[in-house]
Amino acid sequence: MKPTIFYSELFCGAGGMSLGAKWAAQELGFDLRHVFAVDNNAAATDTYQRNIAPLDNGSKIRAVPMRFHDTGIEYTQGANNGVLFADIRNARFRGLFDGAIGVKILAFGFPCNDFSVINKQGRKEGINGEFGSLYKEAARALRELKPDYFVAENVEGILSANGGKALAEILSEFRAAGYDVTYKLFNCADLGVPQNRKRVFFYGAQEVLSDLEFHTLFNRVSRVKRRITAGEALADIPAGAANHEKKKHRKETIAAFASLPQGASVKSSGGFARYVRQSGDLPSPTIRAMGKRNGEAPLIHYGEDRYLTNREKARIQSFPDDFVFCGNRAEVATQIGMAVPPIAACEIMKPLFEYAVKKRKKQ
Numbered sequence: 001m002k003p004t005i006f007y008s009e010l011f012c013g014a015g016g017m018s019l020g021a022k023w024a025a026q027e028l029g030f031d032l033r034h035v036f037a038v039d040n041n042a043a044a045t046d047t048y049q050r051n052i053a054p055l056d057n058g059s060k061i062r063a064v065p066m067r068f069h070d071t072g073i074e075y076t077q078g079a080n081n082g083v084l085f086a087d088i089r090n091a092r093f094r095g096l097f098d099g100a101i102g103v104k105i106l107a108f109g110f111p112c113n114d115f116s117v118i119n120k121q122g123r124k125e126g127i128n129g130e131f132g133s134l135y136k137e138a139a140r141a142l143r144e145l146k147p148d149y150f151v152a153e154n155v156e157g158i159l160s161a162n163g164g165k166a167l168a169e170i171l172s173e174f175r176a177a178g179y180d181v182t183y184k185l186f187n188c189a190d191l192g193v194p195q196n197r198k199r200v201f202f203y204g205a206q207e208v209l210s211d212l213e214f215h216t217l218f219n220r221v222s223r224v225k226r227r228i229t230a231g232e233a234l235a236d237i238p239a240g241a242a243n244h245e246k247k248k249h250r251k252e253t254i255a256a257f258a259s260l261p262q263g264a265s266v267k268s269s270g271g272f273a274r275y276v277r278q279s280g281d282l283p284s285p286t287i288r289a290m291g292k293r294n295g296e297a298p299l300i301h302y303g304e305d306r307y308l309t310n311r312e313k314a315r316i317q318s319f320p321d322d323f324v325f326c327g328n329r330a331e332v333a334t335q336i337g338m339a340v341p342p343i344a345a346c347e348i349m350k351p352l353f354e355y356a357v358k359k360r361k362k363q
Contacts, residue, residue, distance in 0.1 A: 004102030006033045007021055008036045009108060011138075014338075016319070016342045028353055035082055038088055039086075043328075092144065093141050094144040103148055106142065109338075138150075143177045146178075148206055149203065151201070178207055179204040189283040193283075197286045197344075221350075228283065234301070246306060277302060284299070287313050318341040
């Protein structure tokens with residue numbers, strides 16, 4: 001009988017981390033059961049439900065109400081395949097893992113806006129910003145759900161936000177919830193993603209499940225011998241692929257793009273790149289969720305004088321072509337830019353999944 005992992009996600013977005021978890025479980029021969037996911041972006045939850053929730057093979061967990069104290073709405077796990085569009089601050093999670101016989105894991109990429117060096121022209125608000133304190137909601141979910149383990153992700157800037165105080169406070173909050181925590185910075189290009197994207201990943205384990213081996217798990221994350229280039233990633237996109245509409249540019253914009261060699265960028269008055277042309281023989285610059293009014297990230301195709309399409313951005317983020325994003329072009333661009341690359345998530349998940357299943361067999 002396959003080992004079973006019961007998996008749930010906060011701030012789920014389009015589902016990059018969940019897709020990576022599915023791939024990791026498949027590679028290891030484990031049974032991954034989707035329990036629930038929640039996000040406050042309606043288009044993202046539509047995308048998640050379309051691509052991730054149908055993969056659910058029928059969790060046997062007893063249906064438990066999830067209540068929202070500000071509206072009186074009661075949500076029962078099982079409706080909408082366990083995917084909920086809601087503000088996490090209004091959710092109550094206690095009991096949602098009841099009846100789960102197997103490893104229980106909670107994942108979350110808590111919002112990074114206030115830790116990013118790109119946000120607000122470089123002014124990092126950190127834990128004092130509008131989104132910076134949402135890690136407390138993740139800690140509350142840990143206290144209410146009591147999963148065996150958690151996996152979290154955030155931007156590199158979290159390491160230095162608020163002079164290092166933000167990370168210390170976040171770790172303190174997770175430890176106060178009863179979890180031993182370890183973390184490590186990775187460039188996703190080293191994990192097989194065709195993009196330079198530095199992200200901090202966290203593992204958490206209930207204190208009774210943690211040991212010295214737990215703190216070595218990040219050393220087991222597989223790294224590629226050769227980084228994948230943007231040119232390789234964008235080759236042979238099928239005609240008619242979903243989310244592959246090309247933006248129409250004005251003549252003067254095309255001319256400006258044409259004058260920009262591969263790897264070059266045009267800076268704004270604030271010193272940040274207005275737009276960047278990819279190099280076809282290198283990993284892409286980071287796909288972001290910011291940009292123009294229409295949601296376009298400022299990345300120019302390495303071989304054509306235009307912005308990347310959303311499908312091309314999705315390829316750079318390591319999403320397969322059959323992963324269809326819901327919403328208008330700007331909404332889709334935001335989902336892609338905010339997602340955890342599935343290939344990176346897969347490599348990060350595998351050491352923890354193996355450790356968790358081995359520990360359970362010993363119990």
